[in-house]
Amino acid sequence: MDGVVQLQKQLVDYIASLFHEGFLDEQFNQLQQLQDESNPDFVVEVVSLFFEDSERLLNELAKALEQKTIDFRKVDAHVHQFKGSSSSIGAHRVQKVCIAFRNYCEEQNVEGCLKCLQQVKHEYSLVRNKLETLFQLEKQIIAAGGSLPAT
Amino acid sequence: MELHRDFADTQQKQKQHFHVLAVDDSLIERKLLERLLAESSCKVTCVDSGDKALEYLSLLDSQEIEYSADLSSSPPSAQEEAGYMKVNLIMTDYSMPGMSGYDLLKRVKMQGSSWKDIPVVVMSSENVPSRISMCMEEGAEEFLLKPLQLSDLKKLQPHLLKSLVHPTEDISTSNDHGSDDNKIHDITTLNDSDNVLVSERKVMSPEPLERRPKINGLLVV
Numbered sequence: 218m219d220g221v222v223q224l225q226k227q228l229v230d231y232i233a234s235l236f237h238e239g240f241l242d243e244q245f246n247q248l249q250q251l252q253d254e255s256n257p258d259f260v261v262e263v264v265s266l267f268f269e270d271s272e273r274l275l276n277e278l279a280k281a282l283e284q285k286t287i288d289f290r291k292v293d294a295h296v297h298q299f300k301g302s303s304s305s306i307g308a309h310r311v312q313k314v315c316i317a318f319r320n321y322c323e324e325q326n327v328e329g330c331l332k333c334l335q336q337v338k339h340e341y342s343l344v345r346n347k348l349e350t351l352f353q354l355e356k357q358i359i360a361a362g363g364s365l366p367a368t
Numbered sequence: 369m370e371l372h373r374d375f376a377d378t379q380q381k382q383k384q385h386f387h388v389l390a391v392d393d394s395l396i397e398r399k400l401l402e403r404l405l406a407e408s409s410c411k412v413t414c415v416d417s418g419d420k421a422l423e424y425l426s427l428l429d430s431q432e433i434e435y436s437a438d439l440s441s442s443p444p445s446a447q448e449e450a451g452y453m454k455v456n457l458i459m460t461d462y463s464m465p466g467m468s469g470y471d472l473l474k475r476v477k478m479q480g481s482s483w484k485d486i487p488v489v490v491m492s493s494e495n496v497p498s499r500i501s502m503c504m505e506e507g508a509e510e511f512l513l514k515p516l517q518l519s520d521l522k523k524l525q526p527h528l529l530k531s532l533v534h535p536t537e538d539i540s541t542s543n544d545h546g547s548d549d550n551k552i553h554d555i556t557t558l559n560d561s562d563n564v565l566v567s568e569r570k571v572m573s574p575e576p577l578e579r580r581p582k583i584n585g586l587l588v589v
Contacts, residue, residue: 244515244517247515247517247518248400250518251400251403251404251407251518256403259403262399263396263399263400266395266396266399267396270394270395270396294465297463298394300493301394301396301397301493301514302394302396302397304493304514304515305394305396305397305400305514305515306396
């Protein structure tokens with residue numbers, strides 16, 4: 218059972234670091250609180266939806282910003298969606314970039330938008346990796362017969 | 369002690385039959401909202417646009433006409449088993465492509481609308497005071513900021529009660545619905561491909577509160 222205790226401590230520390238470094242915020246706690254015996258995979262489900270949705274949005278954004286004449290309202294609409302979904306799962310750093318991104322859209326600043334696209338891609342892939350690591354840890358704990366630490 | 373009996377009866381009704389129509393174009397938001405509402409023992413129908421919301425409300429209206437012929441003297445539980453359950457609350461996102469939440473609100477609250485008395489709650493990720501007052505002026509019950517949390521659902525308790533009780537009665541006590549032992553999860557979802565087809569799972573018929581098991585519905589979002 219020592220192995221499980223180690224893993225559980227690792228998980229708790231890992232989650233704490235993600236909050237500390239600003240990758241996740243309070244909203245992620247809310248998600249965890251909504252997970253229970255009747256909804257045991259709630260967090261993974263919502264986050265998976267977020268991953269799918271984000272990939273789609275990043276593609277749309279890249280396409281929209283490649284156009285000869287950029288439709289900034291379209292770009293803004295996509296960023297608005299991205300901001301909403303990242304905020305809903307507590308992906309704090311992604312959300313922050315989206316806010317800056319929307320400002321550039323409003324100013325119709327192409328360079329600013331392109332910069333933000335790179336930034337948001339970067340932040341998204343970072344938080345994606347972190348969350349996947351988190352879920353892996355949880356899987357290991359469950360596989361070893363342990364239970365997830367209470368949030 | 370008539371009031372006490374009515375209140376207990378209402379609590380029973382609420383735990384069994386509270387039907388929320390959730391309108392949001394984001395899949396993630398719909399999933400979150402559905403889970404939050406299920407946590408408060410509500411039956412939830414999710415749609416992804418204002419147009420779909422209106423279609424669904426119209427569908428229920430036509431079902432009501434159909435069912436009331438057969439079930440006019442039946443209790444709500446019988447109507448529900450027949451698949452019909454009127455909407456007690458609409459929760460809509462403000463910013464949606466096409467018909468906005470504000471447009472939907474206006475349409476529901478329109479003079480002569482058969483849905484005028486259904487409370488509407490508007491949600492938005494943006495805190496814009498003019499937007500908020502616009503919605504409240506148009507008859508919104510409440511304006512909630514996203515992302516929604518469990519504590520926001522508590523704000524809705526008075527509205528949940530209000531629409532189940534006779535309009536002239538005034539119940540201002542708030543309920544604690546934290547108990548786990550009588551959750552009913554019943555989800556109906558309209559997808560783009562479904563038009564107005566509704567896939568429903570029947571809610572189990574009500575049992576006395578103390579002996580009701582946890583009923584897990586399938587989540588289709």
